[in-house]
Amino acid sequence: MSPRPARDTYHHGALRAEAAQAAYDLVVEGGHEALSLRKVAERVGVAHRSLYNHFADREALLDAVAERGYVQLAQPLKGAADPAGYVAAYLGFALAHPNLYRLMRSRPHATMKLKPALQAAVHLGITEALRIFGRPERSSAENRRAVMKTIILLQGGLSMHLGGVLDVDGDEGFIAELQAMVASG
CATH class of the missing domain: 1.10.10.60 (Homeodomain-like)
Incomplete structure (x- = not known):
């Protein structure tokens, strides 16, 4: 043989x-x-x-792909110097990688504690958001709310933009509109 x-x-x-x-x-x-x-x-x-x-299963494989996506997203966020830069980096990544971004957003947050590598990858972006949107004079809870408010705005805006609901001038107009929203508080 x-x-x-x-x-x-x-x-x-x-x-x-x-x-x-x-x-x-x-x-x-x-x-x-x-x-x-x-x-x-x-x-x-x-x-x-x-x-x-x-x-273990398909979901574990998808978690591994999402983990890689979150690590990739964190890279341009680290380069952001201000809120406008953070918004541009976040939206730019999502618009350049729409299928990957949809997978990342599909991972159930409730089970993240059971998936330490994925949770750590998600927190890379949250750490960058805290750096940009957190203020030393605020409490931890207030800084957390500021970050959540921004991320919810970005995710909701992306959902609407990718769904063709918003009347903006292309991706650049969409990014500029969300930068203005974040700047206005």
């Missing part, structure tokens, strides 16, 4: 990373709704059951 030839698509020990990358690519290309473990397995060249050694 001759040995089976090695797969070109997957190297032993790298399946988790390769599957997460394949899932990320599939989400970016077509959204998370149609993502399946079978599609990911097909893309990396393994039987779909092998993925269960690395991900």
Whole structure:
């Protein structure tokens, strides 16, 4: 009996990373709704059951993709120097990666405490929001509310803009409008 030839698509020990990358690519290309473990397995060249050694289920794989998205979002937010810069960075990321952003927003917040890596990734962006919107003279609760107010405004605005509900002049007009809303308090 001759040995089976090695797969070109997957190297032993790298399946988790390769599957997460394949899932990320599939989400970016077509959204998370149609993502399946079978599609990911097909893309990396393994039987779909092998993925269960690395991900408990489809939701765990989606959490890994969302975690990567939150880490990516935090990068431009770190470069923001003021509220207008934060708004532009947040909205710019979401508009450039709409399928990834929708997946990120779909993760149930109530279960985040059970997913420490995902929770930590989400908090990267919240930390940047606190840096920009927090004030030392305010209480912790007041700063938390200021951040929540801004994020709710951005998420709601994005939902309406991506749904075609808002009458603004393209993405640039949308970003400028939300920057003005945030500046007005």
